[in-house]
Amino acid sequence: MKNTLRQVFRPGKFLAGFIIFAFILLLTVLYPLFNPGDPLAMIGLNNFTKPGTYVSVYDSLNVNRTFVFKLPDAAEKRIGSKLFPEDRETIKDYLTRLGLPEDSIDIDDTHDLMALWWNNYDPANQIGKTIAERRAYTALDNKLAGIFVSEDLEVLQYDPGTDEYVRKKMVTENDYVNVGDVANTIWLPLGTDNFGADMLKKLVSAIGTSLLIGLIAGVVATMIGLLLGLLAGYLGGIADDVIMFFTNLFTVIPGFILLILISYSIDQSRRGATTVAIVIGLTSWVWTTRSVRAQVISLRNRDHVNLSKLSGHSLPRIVVGDILPYIASYVVMAFILQISSAILAEAGLSMLGLGPKTTDTATLGLVMEWSIMKSAAHISGAWWAYYPVIIVIALISFSLNLMNTGLDQIFNPQLRD
């Protein structure tokens, strides 16, 4: 046993897969400790806020200690945060449409460009083919208003007693506050989803649920497959024929279709993550049955099994003591593959709108469905709402397959290098 374990964990594919998988598993266990709370809580009121750190405007104005820094590129950055390179192109485009010679416009000279824009832009002058284009010009003009202004800002506070605004303080362009002094900041490494929930938190909780679904489905499928495979292989005869008939049948009838039919028939309110997992398990046992049966048939007439029979050992004892140890590696390999295919099946099912009910848990499939099918994040450019999910699904599947191949190389010496 010890030797086998040492062999299995020898540096190689299995170890690599194991490390990736363990890392993902640890993430689902540890991350909620650092960031507790309901992963589906809608903390934001906007759809798909982009990743980054958000600082409360109110609190940063209320910080008492301000510092003065004179950074040489501060003004430039301030302009850059409003006037993007594509905006410069848009301006040039507008001006050339107005009839200005193209070589007179230098998009790199901000002051000249803006002067040209303010001199020439006229909301009444409807340049642009579509309403959307015209609106974009108006929006650009609004955005760029006051881009060079560097005068101080005055902060007023409303006093409900006197119904007046009281001057609170002046903010100059060189004032800074320490982010640590701001009472409320929030770090959203993956932004928020379409409901305004913290995407990373939701993703981590979804990974946990999906792994659980994989585990339950894998256990169910392995149990059924093991039992049927043992019965078919050891008993032979009619039992074998009947079991193999059904196994062959469900090998060709696509399990995913059965999954769709069963899931549709269960009302959505009753379709919890566990139910979906069990249904996936019920439709994916054929491979275990096949490989277990094949192994058992080759073991059935080995000497040690016959000896056990002659000694009068009971059937369960023979199966557990003399057969199971020999097929354990195959069962483990099939189990690993079933976890990964169950996670993929859940994701596919959820994309079709037949996943677990959506209110209380997130699964990887449901997160994909919310992002892609329900709110078209891929069209609107919210990459954080779907790329991480795809990568996580692929990584889980990859790590499990890597572990499986690694085991295969150890237990199937013919595949060794």
Added chain:
Amino acid sequence: MKGYRKYFTRKILWFLITLVSAVILNFILPRLMPGDPIASIVSKIGGAGSNNPAATQAMYEHYQNAFGLDKPVIQQFFIYVKNLLRGDFGLSFSRYPIPVSEVIGNALPWTIGLQFPAIIVGWFLGNILGALAAYIRKGFDKVLMPAMLFLGGVPAFGMAIILLVIFGIGLQWFPFQGGYPPGMIPHMSWKFFAGIISHYHLPFWSIVLISVGGQSLGMRSMSIYELNADYVKYSRYMGIKDRKIVGYVFRNAMLPQITGLALSIGTMISGAMVAEIVFSYPGLGTTLLQGIRENDYPLISASTFIITLMVLTTVFILDIIYGLIDPRIKASQYE
């Protein structure tokens, strides 16, 4: 010929058995589930407007009658089979009064035209890459194998989304919505055909890439098995040229890959269906999604049946091809 006849008869029989089982499952699974399907359909269709009890009752009786659910189960089954044989799947709820068979008939050519070429191309590419990895080993294998494992782990819809975002939205090389240019009515013309081709690229390549991942790994293991076989060593000792041996090896390794394709075709088609949805491709996947979204039970039932039929037929054809090209099959029938 006698061996073949026996093999084919057995395969045809097995095809029929699986077909009947699929029909039974398609019929029985939704009926086995707890709850009253008609009540749920009526409440879903009626929605907020169904506060008139008499109307609800009338609707309930209408559907009970339409599905024949007031009759005994056995009789229901025969009505179901009779309708199936006539290609009658009933009327679609969501596209009333268009018959389901027409909706399916419009979607089927798109799915077949997209999925089969993609799966076959993916299968060939996968086999070539897998065989190369097994033969060259060393660096090529070390890089290719993990890459293929990763590729095989990406869900089909994920690959579809990645291609859509990069090549459809980012680079704008190909259109990514639908199967033909919007606003065009399907007809025979070069312009329409060119539109189909440009819409074809992204769904096609996403399915190809997914298939390559899974198939190359199978071919790699098979080729390694064969390369270690005794006949290879023997041929080497005989001094037969390496190139010739490789030819034998790959022919032998390809054969099980046909069975491998037959065994994985169900999963591949199911995965490709979800990829279709991402592109709103007008095939069966999108039809199925529409059925699920609009609670169009006849449409769902017909879609799942046709997909199963497609898988069963493909497996059957692959079995026949396998029998024709592997002489051992014929020989084994004489036992």
